[in-house]
Every structure is written in structure tokens, then in C-alpha cells.
Amino acid sequence: MKSVTTLAAIALLAFATGCDNTADGLKQDAAVAAERTEQAGEVAGTKIDGALQTGEVKSALVADTRLGAGDINVDTNEETKTVTLNGSVKTEAEKQLAGEVATSKSAGYTMVNNLVIKP
Numbered sequence: 001m002k003s004v005t006t007l008a009a010i011a012l013l014a015f016a017t018g019c020d021n022t023a024d025g026l027k028q029d030a031a032v033a034a035e036r037t038e039q040a041g042e043v044a045g046t047k048i049d050g051a052l053q054t055g056e057v058k059s060a061l062v063a064d065t066r067l068g069a070g071d072i073n074v075d076t077n078e079e080t081k082t083v084t085l086n087g088s089v090k091t092e093a094e095k096q097l098a099g100e101v102a103t104s105k106s107a108g109y110t111m112v113n114n115l116v117i118k119p
Contacts, residue, residue: 050078053109057083060105067098072115074102082110088118 054076061069072087083106089095099113 050076053078053083053106057102057105060101061098064097064101067094067101069098071118072098076109080110081108082112084112084114086114088116090117090119092117 054074057076058069058072058074061067061072061074068090072085072089075084075086076082077084083102085098085102089098095113095115095117098115099111102113103111
């Protein structure tokens with residue numbers, strides 16, 4: 001009978017230790033999941049910020065009646081804080097004006113004007 005009691009005690013101890021390890025594992029898994037969720041939220045926030053900046057610049061270009069902004073693409077890199085104009089305009093004056101409008105709507109960003117002139 002003593003050996004059965006000893007075996008039961010050993011089994012109970014092993015089970016308790018296993019449960020403790022499982023609880024620690026669950027805590028670690030939860031911490032990793034929380035960190036990954038936070039990182040994903042930061043990436044999504046960055047993409048949203050970039051999209052908002054792109055929209056603000058594009059809207060300003062379209063609203064400016066001195067520009068034919070239909071062929072101007074606006075790209076924003078939130079990580080490098082860069083707004084880039086790509087596409088074409090009809091004159092050098094339009095290229096400069098588009099750059100000025102984009103710069104005025106891109107406070108805190110570097111503006112790169114890659115527009116080409118196609119008369």
C-alpha cells in the first residue's frame with residue numbers, strides 16, 4: 001500500500017509540475033502574442049498615416065485649378081517621411097507649382113518632384 005501511495009504522490013507531483021510549466025508557457029505565449037499585435041498595429045497605423053498624407057497632397061493638387069493634376073501620382077513613404085510626385089505635366093511652371101503645392105501640404109516630409117514635362 002505504501003508503494004501505491006508513493007506512486008500516487010509522484011504522479012501528482014509530476015502533474016503539478018506539468019501544469020506549472022503549461023501556465024508559464026501560456027504566459028509567454030500571451031506576451032509574444034501581445035507584442036506581435038502591438039507591432040501589427042504600429043505597421044497599420046504607419047500605412048494609414050501615409051495614405052492620409054498621400055490623400056491630402058493629391059486633393060490639394062486636384063483642387064488647384066492652375067494644374068492639370070490628372071497625370072500626377074503621389075506616393076508617400078511614412079518610414080522615411082517622403083512624399084514623391086511621379087507622372088507628367090505640360091510645362092516647367094506646372095512642375096514647379098505642383099512641387100510647391102505638395103510641399104505646402106507635406107509639413108515634416110521631404111518632397112521629391114519626379115514629374116516629367118510632356119507638352
